[in-house]
Amino acid sequence: MPLIETSDGPLWKRRTTIxxxxxxxxxxxxxxxxxxxxxxxxxKTIWMFVWDAPRQMVDxxxxxxxxxxxxxxxxxxxxxxxxxxxxxxxxxxxxLAVPIAFLAANNTTPHKLVRxxxxxxxxxxxxxxSLIWALLLVVIVGPGVLAGTIAIGIRSIGGCSKxxxxxxxxxxxxxxxxxxATGASRIQQMLYGIVPQVLPTFAxxxxxxxxxNVRGSTILGIVGAGGIGVQLNASINVLxxxxxxxxLLVILGTVFISEYVSAKVRHSII
Amino acid sequence: xxxxxxVSKRYKTGDLALKNVSLEIPNGQVIALIGPSGAGKSTLxxxxxRLVDATEGKIQLGDTEITSLSSGELRKARRRMGMIxxxxxLVERLTVMENVLSGRLGYVNFWQSLFRKFPKKDxxxxxxxxxxVGLMHMADKRADELSGGQRQRVGICRALIxxxxxxxxxxxxxxxxxxxxxxxxxLINELCAERGLAAIINIHDVLLAQMFSQRIVGLKEGIIVxxxxxxxxxxxxxxxxxxEEDWEATIEDVDEEDDAPxxxxxx
Numbered sequence: 123m124p125l126i127e128t129s130d131g132p133l134w135k136r137r138t139t140i141x142x143x144x145x146x147x148x149x150x151x152x153x154x155x156x157x158x159x160x161x162x163x164x165x166k167t168i169w170m171f172v173w174d175a176p177r178q179m180v181d182x183x184x185x186x187x188x189x190x191x192x193x194x195x196x197x198x199x200x201x202x203x204x205x206x207x208x209x210x211x212x213x214x215x216x217x218l219a220v221p222i223a224f225l226a227a228n229n230t231t232p233h234k235l236v237r238x239x240x241x242x243x244x245x246x247x248x249x250x251x252s253l254i255w256a257l258l259l260v261v262i263v264g265p266g267v268l269a270g271t272i273a274i275g276i277r278s279i280g281g282c283s284k285x286x287x288x289x290x291x292x293x294x295x296x297x298x299x300x301x302x303a304t305g306a307s308r309i310q311q312m313l314y315g316i317v318p319q320v321l322p323t324f325a326x327x328x329x330x331x332x333x334x335n336v337r338g339s340t341i342l343g344i345v346g347a348g349g350i351g352v353q354l355n356a357s358i359n360v361l362x363x364x365x366x367x368x369x370l371l372v373i374l375g376t377v378f379i380s381e382y383v384s385a386k387v388r389h390s391i392i
Numbered sequence: 393x394x395x396x397x398x399v400s401k402r403y404k405t406g407d408l409a410l411k412n413v414s415l416e417i418p419n420g421q422v423i424a425l426i427g428p429s430g431a432g433k434s435t436l437x438x439x440x441x442r443l444v445d446a447t448e449g450k451i452q453l454g455d456t457e458i459t460s461l462s463s464g465e466l467r468k469a470r471r472r473m474g475m476i477x478x479x480x481x482l483v484e485r486l487t488v489m490e491n492v493l494s495g496r497l498g499y500v501n502f503w504q505s506l507f508r509k510f511p512k513k514d515x516x517x518x519x520x521x522x523x524x525v526g527l528m529h530m531a532d533k534r535a536d537e538l539s540g541g542q543r544q545r546v547g548i549c550r551a552l553i554x555x556x557x558x559x560x561x562x563x564x565x566x567x568x569x570x571x572x573x574x575x576x577x578x579l580i581n582e583l584c585a586e587r588g589l590a591a592i593i594n595i596h597d598v599l600l601a602q603m604f605s606q607r608i609v610g611l612k613e614g615i616i617v618x619x620x621x622x623x624x625x626x627x628x629x630x631x632x633x634x635x636e637e638d639w640e641a642t643i644e645d646v647d648e649e650d651d652a653p654x655x656x657x658x659x
Contacts, residue, residue: 300475300482301494302470303470304475304496304498305468305469305471305497306494307467307502310505313505314497314505318486319484319485321485
């Protein structure tokens with residue numbers, strides 16, 4: 123279509139003229155919407171606060187420095203709790219996610235209805251934020267580390283299952299067929315034909331999720347579900363900014379270490 | 393003896409892959425199944441061990457009618473048929489030994505297979521087979537570390553450790569170089585002779601088929617169009633199977649000496 127015959131040979135253009143005009147119109151509409159939205163937001167904004175923001179920021183940072191190093195003595199235990207929430211939560215999630223993934227993958231599921239239920243569990247657990255799970259669980263099992271652990275566990279099932287069942291669906295089927303041809307049962311075909319193929323993904327998903335959960339579990343204390351967030355919340359409430367900065371530093375360090383560990387582990391798996 | 397009676401296979405897509413195929417393979421006979429891509433060669437051997445279910449017809453191995461077996465009985469019947477695959481179909485992340493021993497899965501229970509606790513005599517037999525195909529030193533290597541020819545040897549061991557009555561061989565040389573192809577075909581042939589195994593070998597290479605089989609069956613669009621000795625493959629027969637082409641260079645040299653009609657054609 124964009125090839126036009128002219129007197130001195132064919133002329134090639136990327137798009138036809140109409141297409142090019144439509145694209146320009148699209149840009150015009152997009153820019154107009156952005157401009158309109160900006161005006162709308164601007165009207166609802168109290169600009170005095172915004173202009174004041176840099177000064178406030180400098181002020182709060184000033185109050186945070188220097189971090190209260192001695193407060194660290196009170197933080198070892200919460201950090202340990204946070205890591206436990208993340209680790210045990212991930213273990214719980216993986217234990218539950220593996221069978222759900224096998225039920226959800228269309229090449230291993232026993233029945234379409236079972237698959238639908240498994241997919242529903244995946245969507246349901248994923249769609250609710252861990253903070254909300256924690257809120258509910260604090261009411262049910264009481265405040266503390268247990269509530270946080272279960273919240274992280276439930277929240278992670280869906281994410282893990284989803285990655286796992288996609289891996290199961292993408293395996294090389296002839297390897298399974300070869301095992302089937304020896305007279306192996308369905309469960310043996312799974313053990314020898316499927317599990318070895320998805321094992322690296324399983325390990326990768328577990329570490330990946332643990333990394334996410336370390337970050338996720340630092341916040342759970344805000345609603346009383348244990349971990350370092352409890353201290354953070356308490357310090358903010360009493361305006362102890364030097365403690366707050368100390369806690370933020372510790373969280374940064376923890377997350378940094380967890381990222382490092384998970385990157386190392388994933389690298390060694392591949 | 394393997395007997396196929398009026399076997400037809402229609403896939404869900406509507407393609408009729410096999411049309412009324414009848415075939416008898418006596419014990420210990422090695423046949424080559426040749427034909428163009430899409431002729432139904434793979435479908436035929438997959439119908440025999442029911443990786444694919446035939447739509448119509450009967451398949452009998454000895455006294456067992458395979459087509460009517462329940463799933464438990466089918467597993468027992470599959471132990472009697474070893475399958476060797478194109479592209480080897482080894483489980484890449486398991487060791488050579490685990491791959492060979494997986495041929496015994498039809499004989500062991502769930503816990504034995506989970507903890508790799510295979511009976512002593514199976515392990516002994518696995519080592520003996522690996523030694524026979526020259527891969528003793530590779531037993532603990534992971535399958536994906538092996539070359540193509542080595543992988544296919546492991547595939548052969550996996551089929552043989554089932555202690556089968558016959559082999560179903562699907563394009564064993566499709567991804568191998570010419571020399572390795574010959575070695576693999578020779579090995580399959582020798583092992584069949586040693587153990588008195590029957591075999592159906594799907595193969596694209598007409599020359600290899602002639603060299604390493606006692607009988608050739610030509611399949612075209614799901615119908616058997618040739619069934620006879622290897623030296624009966626004249627250019628006319630090949631044209632019938634594959635279509636018009638210059639076939640003379642494809643046919644084995646020895647035919648010139650002892651096959652009078654062919655000599656005339658070649659002139």
